[in-house]
Amino acid sequence: MEFEFSPKVQELQRRVQDFMDDHIIPRIGQYHEEVVIGGASIPSFMEDLKALAKEEGLWNFFLPHLKDDEPGTKLTNLEYAPLAEIMGRVMWASEVFNCNAPDTGNMEVLHMFGSPEQKEKWLKPLLDGEIRSAFAMTEPDVASSDATNIQTMIKREGDEYVINGRKWFITNAAHPNCKILIVMGLTDPDGPTHQRQSMVLVPMDTPGVTVERNINVMNHISPEGHCEMLFRNVRVPASNLIHEEGSGFMIAQARLGPGRIHHCMRSIGQASLAMELMCERALERKTFGKYLHEHGTVSEWIARSRMEIEQARLLVLKTAWMIDAVGAKEARKEISLIKAIVPSLQTDVVNRAMQTFGAMGISPDTPLADLWTWGRALQYADGPTEVHIRSIARMEIKAASERRGQYDNFLTPPDRS
Numbered sequence: 001m002e003f004e005f006s007p008k009v010q011e012l013q014r015r016v017q018d019f020m021d022d023h024i025i026p027r028i029g030q031y032h033e034e035v036v037i038g039g040a041s042i043p044s045f046m047e048d049l050k051a052l053a054k055e056e057g058l059w060n061f062f063l064p065h066l067k068d069d070e071p072g073t074k075l076t077n078l079e080y081a082p083l084a085e086i087m088g089r090v091m092w093a094s095e096v097f098n099c100n101a102p103d104t105g106n107m108e109v110l111h112m113f114g115s116p117e118q119k120e121k122w123l124k125p126l127l128d129g130e131i132r133s134a135f136a137m138t139e140p141d142v143a144s145s146d147a148t149n150i151q152t153m154i155k156r157e158g159d160e161y162v163i164n165g166r167k168w169f170i171t172n173a174a175h176p177n178c179k180i181l182i183v184m185g186l187t188d189p190d191g192p193t194h195q196r197q198s199m200v201l202v203p204m205d206t207p208g209v210t211v212e213r214n215i216n217v218m219n220h221i222s223p224e225g226h227c228e229m230l231f232r233n234v235r236v237p238a239s240n241l242i243h244e245e246g247s248g249f250m251i252a253q254a255r256l257g258p259g260r261i262h263h264c265m266r267s268i269g270q271a272s273l274a275m276e277l278m279c280e281r282a283l284e285r286k287t288f289g290k291y292l293h294e295h296g297t298v299s300e301w302i303a304r305s306r307m308e309i310e311q312a313r314l315l316v317l318k319t320a321w322m323i324d325a326v327g328a329k330e331a332r333k334e335i336s337l338i339k340a341i342v343p344s345l346q347t348d349v350v351n352r353a354m355q356t357f358g359a360m361g362i363s364p365d366t367p368l369a370d371l372w373t374w375g376r377a378l379q380y381a382d383g384p385t386e387v388h389i390r391s392i393a394r395m396e397i398k399a400a401s402e403r404r405g406q407y408d409n410f411l412t413p414p415d416r417s
Contacts, residue, residue: 009079012061016086016097019058023049024093028367031092036364041176041223049096050129058097060127062104062262063111064324070127072098077258077320081265085313088266089273091370098129102171105259106133106182109199113243113251118201122180131179134172136202136229137252141166145387147252148193152185152231154200161187161200161241163208163234174214174225179204183231184252187245197248201240208234218373257328260335260382264316264342267378268309270371271342271349275305277366278353285356292356301352312338312345333395336388343385346375 005013027045034040053059060072061080075083087093094100103126110123125131142149152165165185172178180203187198202209212228214221243251279302282293292298316338322331350372354361361368379385 005082006079009075009082012058012073012075012079013082013086015056016058016083019053019056019096020086020090020093023052024090024096028090032364035223039223041174043092046095050098053097054129059129060098062099062258063107065111072127076324077261078317078324080262081317081320084262084265085269085272088269091270091367091374094266098127099262101259101262102135103133104262105255106135106180108258109182109242109251109255112254113247115239117239118242122201125179130177132172132175132177132224133180133182134170134178134204134227135255136167136170136173136181136183138169139166140168140228145384147184147197147249150184150186150197152183153189154183154185154187154198156187156238156245157235159238160235161238163200163202163231163236165231166229167231168228169215169226170229171222171226172224173204173211173227173229174223178224181209182242184248187248191246194249195246197252198245199242199248199251200236201242202231202234202236206234206236208232217377220370220373254328256382257323257332257335260339261316261319261323263378263382264312264338265320267342267346267375268313268316270374271305271309271312271346274346274350274353274368274371275302275309277368278302278305278349278356281353281356298356301356305349305352308345309349312342315341333392336391339383340385340388340392343375343378346378347372350375 027043027049030045031043034043054071057073060066060070061075061083063072064074064076064080066072066074084094084099087097087099107123107126110119110126114123122133126133137147137150138144139150139152142151144150152163152167155162155164163183163185167183170181173181180201182199183202184197184199186196188196190196208231210230210232211225212230214225214227217226279293282298282302283291285292287295293302315334319331319334319338322334328335350368354368354372357366357368360366363369
């Protein structure tokens with residue numbers, strides 16, 4: 001088993017890190033002034049940075065089946081992992097490289113299941129970074145952790161589909177460049193459980209599409225939005241159906257597997273940044289006559305954080321390797337493992353760093369509050385932690401049932417004769 005990345009990946013790591021150091025990290029303050037304080041939806045420098053990253057070939061790393069005539073660098077999931085970790089250290093950096101969610105997942109869907117016309121109209125401008133998109137699945141009135149609960153209706157009427165329903169926590173829907181939605185809803189309410197749903201493409205400017213509000217997340221407003229949306233008699237051409245009727249649940253599973261691991265890759269970078277900031281603070285701050293790292297509690301926080309990050313990183317890399325080798329469906333247990341582990345790891349490490357910084361740790365003077373908030377939100381995103389734990393347990397019990405009897409010799413009762 002080889003743990004070192006290939007020369008190709010090491011070179012990309014260097015180039016991405018150099019780009020971060022030269023062009024992104026120096027603009028963190030400007031981003032804060034323009035977006036967090038000033039309320040801008042897009043920082044003034046974003047399009048310039050995207051153009052520069054594209055020009056340097058640091059673009060669309062996330063798509064393993066990228067075609068030769070499509071812009072970007074074709075990488076496996078395993079090769080992409082260390083790059084996503086670097087980009088993840090600054091919350092908005094992935095957009096610069098056109099590797100930001102939910103656009104990545106939507107591009108995956110269109111790449112795998114879109115018609116030639118859909119690819120030309122929507123996938124091409126997404127791959128070029130000209131527009132952004134949103135994925136409308138979650139609903140406020142049902143437990144959307146079970147996608148079979150979804151109630152939004154997608155009804156066929158002649159050459160059109162008519163959509164009625166309400167969605168919420170729709171990331172990107174407030175972004176001014178968001179031009180297209182992938183909407184999941186019911187096309188056959190009485191069909192087999194996993195064949196009732198379909199996905200359709202809905203342009204944002206379609207009559208009847210309304211953004212009701214941009215929902216705060218832990219009292220933090222994201223400029224791109226986590227929006228509540230209403231669909232009232234929204235009509236789109238039947239050609240906007242993705243793949244075929246009844247395939248919505250299958251497409252969602254295909255989409256969410258890579259999306260989940262991408263989140264976890266970035267989280268490793270965010271947890272690592274928090275730990276490094278914690279170490280810096282522990283080296284410079286004194287209490288009761290000692291530097292913070294000389295106090296046993298803080299030194300244990302540092303050690304535990306390193307151990308936990310390394311464990312999680314190895315599992316994320318294994319999961320990426322499995323997706324490359326056998327596909328997301330066969331790697332579903334590993335995907336659930338990292339999705340259950342990594343968001344909690346992030347909040348634990350960031351919480352220690354915040355405590356080490358004292359009051360400064362919960363102020364906007366560090367990125368820690370934002371990193372903690374996002375780690376907490378990830379415990380819901382792409383399936384809540386409890387659903388993944390339930391899935392893991394079911395898979396383990398199924399495997400145990402299939403091997404029953406193999407351990408009888410380990411369980412020999414004592415002879416009571």
